[in-house]
Amino acid sequence: MRGYRCSKADRDRARRLVERWRTIPYPIFRRLAFYAMAESDLYSPQESLGYLLADEEWWLWSIYVYREKFRLLEAIWPAVSDKDSDRLTAAILKGPPRMMYRSEIPEERFDGLAEREIWLLLSKLQAWGRQLTDKGAEYLRNLNQLHPEWRLAAGDRSEFTIWMEGGVGEPPVEKEGELIDLPDEAVLQRLATEKTDRRDDLAKWRRIVIEQPGRASRLLSSKAAVGSWPNDLWQAALEGFASEKRALKSGPVHRSSFTWSEYSL
Secondary structure (H helix, E strand, O other), X not given: OOOEOOOHHHHHHHHHHHHHHHOOOOHHHXXXXXXXXXXXXXXXXXXXXXXXOHHHHXXXXXXHHHHHHHHHXXXXXXXXXXXXXXXXXXXXXXXXXXXHOOOOOOHHHHHHHHHHHHHHHHHHHHHOOOOOOHHHHHHHHHHHHHOOOOOOOOOOHHHOOOOOOOOXXXXXOOOOOOHHHOOHHHHHHHHHOOOOOOHHHHHHHHHHHHHOHHHHHHHHHHHHHOOOOOHHHHHHHHHHHHHHHHHHHHOOOEOOOOOOOOOOO
């Protein structure tokens, strides 16, 4: 909601401050500028969209302004002109720049990650009530047919690159103990399967690490023996071992579940 309204004097001072932020080449100040544009009427939807798509649309995809980008888009999407909606759609359909992702990611993997980001943006725009452009709607239909398992998370979870949930024990994951009941060979095969989004499998793998650390070490040794070092698998293992270590020292602890970005800048 663009809820803040200012007097002319305050408005001029506020705008000068935001303009100052826009000259500072650090993402934190771009986040502040996006927030000001989303939560006030200091800038028109056209001006805000132009700022979002600056630098060859880099900030449309940057993880450093991920949350603020979605908040700004929700604020301006219902009000942008048809011409600007076409401009935004064209930028989305181009997808994120390859140089934004790690160079060692295979092209097939990159294509899947890029499709997921395009799908997320189009799905969020559609969820905010305004009809997509014809090209955007057609592209989204095709992606939904290719990936029927993709769903927007409840609330605004999809707008964060890292999500934490607090509570006693792990956040609920459907069939969380599934991997524990499988033989080692089946677990290794499951963990070797490439997926665009395998957060649930990693949560189930952390469950093995926490409840069966000896078995987890054996499985990791098997992966290492064949030269397999998937970053997300080893990261999840480290988190699980750390949780187990804290539990041994301190008894029951407050645990969190992390979703890590697939790429870095």
